[in-house]
Amino acid sequence: EMPALDALARLVKPERIAVLALSSDRGGATAVARFYAERGIQSLPVLLDPRGTAARAFEAKGIPTTVLIDHAGQERARVEGAIDWASPASVARLREVVA
Numbered sequence: 001e002m003p004a005l006d007a008l009a010r011l012v013k014p015e016r017i018a019v020l021a022l023s024s025d026r027g028g029a030t031a032v033a034r035f036y037a038e039r040g041i042q043s044l045p046v047l048l049d050p051r052g053t054a055a056r057a058f059e060a061k062g063i064p065t066t067v068l069i070d071h072a073g074q075e076r077a078r079v080e081g082a083i084d085w086a087s088p089a090s091v092a093r094l095r096e097v098v099a
Helices: 002-015 028-039 053-057 088-098
Strands: 065-069 075-080
Touching (some): 065 088
């Protein structure tokens, strides 16, 4: 899912839509940066949630859980499980939901 999220981040950045992927990896920023480098991920920031604080706050039931938040800060949708975020249908749905 990470390469697709990276592609999505590039696509929607001009629209002021941010893609934030939180890592639950306990290896820290170094492990995440290495993972990104190995897969050519360049458009996602390294964000850590090793203790699952954000996951609990969003009541995520599993990994991955994606929460779509609009420009007003309101949750508009969520997806539990992996999908292809770079697919045209996913990009269109994201734009529709967060607009």
